[in-house]
């Protein structure tokens with residue numbers, strides 16, 4: 222047991238009974254005394270446990286970076302099988318699938334520099350899916366766009382972008398929900414094909430992130446209809462983007478040199494690692510809790526998503542150790558190849574569609590937003606199940622968690638299943654500083670606060686036990 226110091230207030234109050242004085246409406250769902258005892262015992266145990274922290278330490282130390290399709294990701298699967306087996310899970314297995322392999326090449330350090338008017342080095346990193354420069358590198362004039370929308374609106378009838386480097390400067394704003402990400406991310410996902418179609422030699426973007434540190438954020442580019450980029454595309458750090466912006470504002474012609482050996486390298490294998498606690502009464506009914514095992518290659522993937530691996534694995538293990546089997550099966554899925562396009566999640570969902578077990582997936586959720594505390598419980602379930610979730614939320618109030626809405630998403634790797642009709646819950650984490658570290662060399666284990674992680678596990682054990690040890694259905698129209 223690790224000694225937890227400087228506990229936040231929400232961890233100092235442990236409520237083991239119903240909150241007194243609560244007004245109960247007629248449609249209030251009530252858990253029986255035995256269930257209340259079980260979930261508060263689990264919560265108490267979780268708040269004292271460092272298991273999630275230790276699992277994440279093990280993954281990020283013994284494996285480190287684990288880019289999809291590489292030998293590092295294969296080692297992570299071996300690690301996961303050994304870890305899950307050692308913890309006592311049942312039916313531990315790997316479900317392999319194929320993917321197109323993209324790697325950065327020989328080094329995580331790629332060359333980028335301003336050559337004119339003021340020669341100097343830039344901190345940059347290729348985006349996933351980007352192409353290599355010629356061996357000797359590439360040097361071109363920069364065309365500056367304040368925003369992705371400006372690129373879309375640009376009149377290129379005179380081939381103004383031919384042979385040029387397109388630079389896009391959209392900034393991202395930090396929020397607790399991370400909601401600024403989608404908008405800011407359009408340039409990372411889509412700028413390359415708009416630039417390539419207009420004859421550009423390459424793309425540079427301000428990193429999609431909120432850090433002012435001098436490192437760049439990588440991340441995957443979109444592949445419309447499986448298309449592969451023929452031009453290099455790199456993100457520069459925010460301070461380097463500021464530098465480019467200042468030079469652009471001076472009116473001088475800006476030239477940049479790039480050198481990278483990034484590119485697609487044929488087909489490779491990845492896989493999803495699965496482990497279970499078999500249900501006592503309805504083993505065919507599945508509650509799926511997930512995280513993703515792969516990470517970007519530049520950090521050690523501690524927040525994205527080593528923390529999620531630790532949190533859901535620890536939650537299931539604490540339930541197992543409580544000595545009582547839930548009614549339904551709890552399935553832990555550690556997805557492969559999330560970062561490069563939810564390849565593992567799609568393979569998992571397609572396999573369930575093919576084998577007819579999709580409808581057995583009662584509800585699911587993924588932990589994939591760092592290691593900060595959970596502050597909100599969202600759901601996306603049939604109306605009839607809302608009182609159940611409202612009652613669950615009442616039991617989570619000692620953790621400082623608010624009740625959100627019924628339009629939640631279950632996390633990226635749940636999207637394909639959610640799209641196919643599986644109900645989901647969202648245990649929303651504080652993402653205020655998540656995009657300081659996201660997809661950077663600074664996504665490392667030291668960023669995790671043990672007490673915050675323990676609070677996560679407490680919420681996850683309560684959620685997981687309640688949905689697994691009930692005969693409540695969550696699909697719309699299935700009450």
Ligand SMILES: [Zn+2]
Nearest residue numbers: 513525526589
């Ligand atoms: Zn992630």
